Amino acid sequence: MTDAPHFSIDPAAFAADPYPALARMRREAPIAFVPELGATLLTRRDDIHRQEKRIEVFSSHQPDGLMSVLMGENMMRKDGDAHQAERRALFPALSPRTVAQHWRSVFEAAANDILDDLAPLGACDLVTDYAMPVSAAALIAITGLSGMTRAEMDRVSQHMIDGCANYLGDPEVEARCHAATALIDSHIDRSFDMPPPKSALAVQRAAGLPMQSLRANIKLVISGGQNEPRDAIAGIAWALLTHPDQLALIRRGENTWQDAFAEYARWISPIGMSPRIVARADSVGGVRFDPGDRVFLMFSSAGRDEAHFDRPDAFDVTRDTGAAIPFGAGPHFCAGAAAARCLIAEVALPLLFDRLPGLRLDGPVPFKGWAFRGPTSMPVAW
Template structure:
């Protein structure tokens, strides 16, 4: 296969090679054997990355396993060498400085959210997004303003304060299930289940349906990732239909006979005579399902891993538990649950001295911005006493994460409960395993070894009088 043929195919695909193997199969490789296609794709990718490095002194390939395992060295090189990096592989302008990312997130007129696509129309996640009814996350004013105003009424500080006891009881109950085990997977026993149970109870999902609920959440979350497979895309659309069939009658019932659950609050929310339609309520529930699960799960997993890598910081929290709320902000900054956001340029603009045409796509490196030394002193160091700067882990401006207060609440309580129950926490036998994600950074498996605190009574657990006496 001539090199020029491959290059022409790439140009026709818009140089969006985050999923190059799939694009190559569609554009060029139909007559070729799978082995030849597989051989050409890496060669093309390496060539484009080499061109990036020669032009800018740095390259960006977010599907690189080394990048997924630890993106922060690459973020630092991008900030230092080319903070407005033209990606030859994705066609995006990659922005990594805090000041720039913050300004772009705040400017919803010049930088739009509604038409963003991580990749070209050829990629699965883009086509799936177009088939799904858009949520608040992907809308711009005035539609965003109306929906956000209605949904905000269900997430007031007063409503979040009511959740404290429920979240704490749930965390204790989940760790009760661990029993006397001295080693267990944090993700499957606490980090994944805590937000899932809490949001399920908020929405009013029966206990028997919660496994299905978690499956829905996992499938919907993959839509945010540019490496979504065709099979995953098919499951997403099937799940969307199943989700709508499940909640449509519930929404109508709550309108007639409201309860205290989130579905009722959304169904009855009203502002200036406007209410959410059934479809808008369903889409909002879908968004909350993902946001309510993924951010907290990743905060707990990423956060504890960071603390175990810095045991002096974990010990400081044991000695001064009042620092935990401050520590949550630092953990969000140090290894945020959401690593990237995207925007679509509304009109020709200049960013960092580079002309950016209308319709261009921006990759905003949240994880990189949160470690910008222009914003944070000694940013590569985890410091649970840090009180400078504001992390942008939950976004900025009108698209600031709706569920941020709930995620902070759940994260704080999770760490309070872990430190209350265990005198010692260390890495387990198995190495932590990350999900192969680019946007949502989080662990799939994370074994920890613990020493249970003796003689204490927790929610749902009896104290051991013998241990207490000893």
């Protein structure tokens, strides 16, 4: 058991807004055991950046972890050669070249179709009526699960990530997660013999991955490829609508949609943390870690580390975000980063603000979550 100082949180308050508690941890106990989460949190950027790469100590291999138990042992829960082999098998579906040459046009067609339906309405919930279906359409294409509806894709992704963040052990959350994974397996079975070209299903099948690995990696792509782009699309739109001066910078070409995406991912990281398990005894910053200790690398806290970012709680698209690590920094760097940047910054956001002139907020925008964070609703009008 680690000898890290204890730092207690109110789980409800942490889910509502984790940033005040994380700021206190960075100041008072940057490596702290949080009993309510049963894990030791690393909250400073440099500690996370350095220790994430030390897979011999902070291992992703967690056969008893929530993700492995609920979704199967995917490549994110493997290290070394095993991880790299499955990453190479999946890469042809997610490479920057495939995204640019194959998926971008798919993303644009789906976004324009959705906006065709929305434009005459004059108002909508941007989360459920735009960000969700745009992300789901992209993910249906990338996974190759062409029989799945957009609503199904959003639901199974949410229920899986809820399950993976179910550190309080809610049985209803676990049951919904099991139902979601069963539905995904049924769609994999339906599409397996003739998967769409370039899809994650097709490239893994062609690489000859074992069926259990293929299934687990499809679930991984869904868990990270639906809710996070959905939350980022809606969240960045909210950030720009509440900072009209910065939206004006983008409209004038002084800054870019990619700048807005990078700054938002630093400021309100859609993926707030990544779990690790201690594989062998070690110490970091004077704190002892023992085998079996659970560790959370808090990417959300790294993005607001005062040692690297001036006014870290402010949204500023002119900021140099080079030190931020919202996609990770080690061998587990997000495999879908190129697809996410394309979908969000090259397609969904520019089309949204182009096709819905006069877009404005039309009500409060609540946020929730700490392991995964985003707006739960966003009423807008135009």
